[in-house]
Amino acid sequence: DAGVTQSPTHLIKTRGQQVTLRCSPISGHKSVSWYQQVLGQGPQFIFQYYEKEERGRGNFPDRFSARQFPNYSSELNVNALLLGDSALYLCASSLGQTYTEAFFGQGTRLTVV
Amino acid sequence: DQQVKQNSPSLSVQEGRISILNCDYTNSMFDYFLWYKKYPAEGPTFLISISSIKDKNEDGRFTVFLNKSAKHLSLHIVPSQPGDSAVYFCAASAIMTSGTYKYIFGTGTRLKVLA
Numbered sequence: 001d002a003g004v005t006q007s008p009t010h011l012i013k014t015r016g017q018q019v020t021l022r023c024s025p026i027s028g029h030k031s032v033s034w035y036q037q038v039l040g041q042g043p044q045f046i047f048q049y050y051e052k053e054e055r056g057r058g059n060f061p062d063r064f065s066a067r068q069f070p071n072y073s074s075e076l077n078v079n080a081l082l083l084g085d086s087a088l089y090l091c092a093s094s095l096g097q098t099y100t101e102a103f104f105g106q107g108t109r110l111t112v113v
Numbered sequence: 114d115q116q117v118k119q120n121s122p123s124l125s126v127q128e129g130r131i132s133i134l135n136c137d138y139t140n141s142m143f144d145y146f147l148w149y150k151k152y153p154a155e156g157p158t159f160l161i162s163i164s165s166i167k168d169k170n171e172d173g174r175f176t177v178f179l180n181k182s183a184k185h186l187s188l189h190i191v192p193s194q195p196g197d198s199a200v201y202f203c204a205a206s207a208i209m210t211s212g213t214y215k216y217i218f219g220t221g222t223r224l225k226v227l228a
Contacts, residue, residue, distance in 0.1 A: 004156070020224040033215065042117075042202050042218030043157070074193075092154055092216075101147070102216065104156035 002027070004093050005103035021108045023075045025093030031099075032074040033102060034066060035090040044092055049074055050096070067086050078110075086112045091095045116140050117205050117221035127227050132190040134222050136203030139184065145206035146217070148177060148188045150199045157202060166214070193226045200224075 005024045013019050025032050031050045035043035045058040049068035062077045072093075078085055088109050092102035118137045125133045136146075144165040151155035163170040163177045170177050175182065176189045190197055203219040 006156075031213070035216075039219070041162040042119075042204075042220050043216070045215040045217070048213055048215060050213060054217075055213040056215055058215070070125060100163060101159060104149075106154070106156045 002104055003095055004091055006089075006091050006105035006108050008108060009106065010109045010111075012113060013082060014113055015081055017081050018077065018079045019081060019110060021078075021089050021091075021110070023074045023076070023091030023093075023105060024076070025072050025091075026103055029093040029095055029103075031069055031094045031096060031102075032072065033092045033094075034074070034076045035092065035104075036060075037088040037090060037107070039087075046076070081112045083112050086110060115220075116207075117145075117203055117217050117219040119201075119203055119222050121222050122220070124223070125225045125227060129196055131190045132188075132193045132197065132224055132226065134190075134201050134203075134224065136186045136188075136219055138182060138205050140185075140205070140207070141184065142180075142208060143205040143217075145214075146161040146179060146186050147176075147204045147206065149202045149204060149218075150197075151202060151221070152199050160201075161163040163215045165207070190224075193224075194228050195226045198224055198226050 033048040034046040037043040047061040047066045050055040052068045088107040091105045147162040148160040151157045200221045204216040
């Protein structure tokens with residue numbers, strides 16, 4: 001069984017650009033969450049989507065947006081990139097909105113120069 | 114506002130001995146706790162969890178203890194193996210206004226098991 005897959009694995013962008021990160025959850029999982037992990041810190045919650053609706057949002061600016069598609073895959077978009085957006089972006093999938101065990105993908109390493 | 118704290122950034126243990134990783138939290142409303150292990154260039158891997166209605170959960174070499182009055186949990190690994198060398202994250206499951214959950218992570222403890 002395929003786990004959570006994220007693409008791309010690495011990305012280099014210039015300040016001010018826009019980026020789209022993609023995530024495919026485990027088959028049968030309907031909930032997708034996004035986390036940002038800055039070096040030396042634990043992952044920080046950005047968004048949760050369940051059944052294509054946003055169910056939670058962390059303390060991130062409006063430059064961050066996301067969506068979930070009918071097949072439950074998800075995209076995270078970040079506009080007007082700043083150097084501080086450089087981080088590992090993790091996607092996690094779980095069965096439902098109240099299921100508390102989540103499975104993470106390998107992440108997308110974003111570097112903003 | 115760090116609601117989940119792992120005060121030891123690193124820990125070295127001899128192979129075969131016990132590894133004890135600690136985690137403290139501030140919010141008494143947290144009702145579920147998890148430990149994740151992370152190798153470089155990989156995403157976090159779920160290790161073990163515990164509900165707030167329990168004080169201990171065991172899975173093979175891994176045991177998690179929860180002390181609600183002290184708002185403290187610990188992960189014990191016995192015996193420690195070199196393959197256990199990784200960064201360990203403690204996480205608390207927090208309910209959001211939508212009724213769904215998010216994880217709040219600590220900053221991690223890097224465990225090194227020496228052969």
